[in-house]
C-alpha cells in the first residue's frame with residue numbers, strides 16, 4: 054500500500070495481513086506434518102491470532118516511544134522560550150527607565166523640596182512648568198490649598214510618561230530677609246538667620262526654630278511638624294541647631310494662629326549649618 058503521509062499507515066496495513074501470511078501457512082504446515090489438515094487449519098487460525106496480538110503490542114510500544122520522544126523535545130524547547138522572554142523583559146525595563154529620566158527632565162528639581170525628581174515615585178507638573186514629586190504634591194494639598202509654590206495657581210496635574218517632550222524648569226526659591234518675608238507667603242523661600250532658640254510645641258513633638266527674639270506666634274521661624282521630625286533629622290539634630298546660623302528652604306506660610314513660618318519637611322531643606 055502506498056500512502057502519502059508515510060510509515061504510520063503502512064504499519065497499520067502490516068498489522069492486518071502479517072498474522073495471516075505467517076500464521077496460516079505455519080499452522081497448515083504443522084497440520085500436513087501431522088497428516089491432519091483440519092487440525093492444521095485450526096492451528097493456522099490460532100497462530101494468526103497470536104502473531105496478530107504480538108504485532109499490535111509491537112505497534113503500541115512504538116507509538117508510546119514516539120510519544121515520549123515528542124514530550125522530551127517539547128520540554129527542551131520550553132526553557133529556551135522562557136529565557137528569550139526574560140531578556141526581552143529586561144530590555145523593555147531599561148528602555149523605560151531611560152525614557153523616564155529623559156534629557157528634558159535632567160537636572161530639574163522638585164519645586165518644593167529642591168531634591169532630584171524620582172519618576173518611579175510619581176511626578177506632578179504645574180502649568181508654570183515646575184515639577185513635584187507625589188509626596189510634595191500631597192504636602193501642598195494639605196498645607197497650601199493645592200497651590201503651586203512658584204506661581205501660586207492650582208494648576209498642578211499628574212505627569213504621565215507619555216507627556217515627555219514637554220519642558221520643565223526648576224523653581225529657584227526666593228531669598229528672603231527679616232525685612233521683606235511677609236510678601237512671599239505661599240511661595241517656596243530660602244532664609245538665612247541666627248537660631249535664637251528651639252521651641253517645642255505643647256505636645257513636645259513639633260518644633261519651631263526661632264529666628265527672632267519674639268513669641269512663637271509673632272516671630273519668623275522654621276517649623277517642623279510632628280510627622281516630619283524624623284525626616285528632618287530627628288529631635289537631637291533639631292535641638293542642636295540652637296545658637297547656629299542656618300540657611301533653610303521651605304514653604305512660607307502665614308498661619309492664622311501661629312503667624313509666619315517656613316515649613317521644612319526634609320533634612321535636605323536645611324541647606325547649611327554653621
Ligand SMILES: [Zn+2]
Pocket residue numbers: 179180181182183201202203204205206
Ligand atoms: Zn506653578
